[in-house]
Amino acid sequence: MDSIYFLDHYGFFPYRRKSGKGAKPHISLRFNFGEVFDVHIDTYAGKGSSYINLITHAHSDHYGQYNLDNPNAIASQETARMLSVLNGKRFIGRTFEIGKEIKLNGLRIKTYPTEHIFGSSAFLIESESRILITGDVKDYRKLPRCDVLITEATYGKPDFTFEEEIDKLINEAKNSVLGVYPIGKAQRTAKILSENGYSVSGEDKITKLCKAFDIDVSNEGDVKLVSPRNLYSHSGRKYILTAQRFYRIPRIVISDHLDFNGLIDMIEHCNPEHVIFYHGKPSEELLQRFRSSILKDFAVLSEEKLANS
């Protein structure tokens, strides 16, 4: 199983661009409609004119910030707004409303919510085959079926099994400081808390981002949101909101991702013939789970096996 296999069977060539000794992050898909056309996913801007950059969401490890000046970049309206607020610069690419279709010469691209963070979107490319690119996923239920699934495996190991603790969050938040990632988790948490009667305050970056999405966060409140690394300097009642276990601070499990079982459910739901993991590493257990059952000729093309170009 290699990039040529995908070209032969599904009409696109997955590869990673070279960068010095290594490869640029994430993945590119090459199509041939008489001329070569590249779809770059969550990576640096392409070169030449015959390409697009798809940005699944505004987290910095998905490289939207390097595509603000890229007229061929495509992001949801919310992702574009978030990138602009974060970088103090206008996004000049094309934007779409999640759920709407993007028409390009030769390709139809449908968009779907993934509920990972505000604005996060999956893309279904329909050409010779149905190729679904998800980015990071929190809720897969609105995703369509596809032939090839290009997805993440942030929690690709069986020990990453968790239940979210929304009730604990609502019960424990009073007079506490909560550590949350400013992009994504802060907006979700602020929304949950204010819907449950809390007045929420936040550090500057969090306040700015929340305000851009009309979420009520002010300077004073009965619960404060700060970045995880700033949590250490606060005394008193505090929690880190994550499914990760490496913090030494009391934890409330709130996650922007599917857990191990959720990833399996997503793959079953999308029913692909092949999966390419382009972000995060799948464990042997995850791969084994599918080799033995569900998918026809299930194979995984992980990042290191992709062709470089």
Ligand SMILES: [Zn+2]
């Ligand atoms: Zn993310």
Ligand SMILES: [Zn+2]
């Ligand atoms: Zn990510």
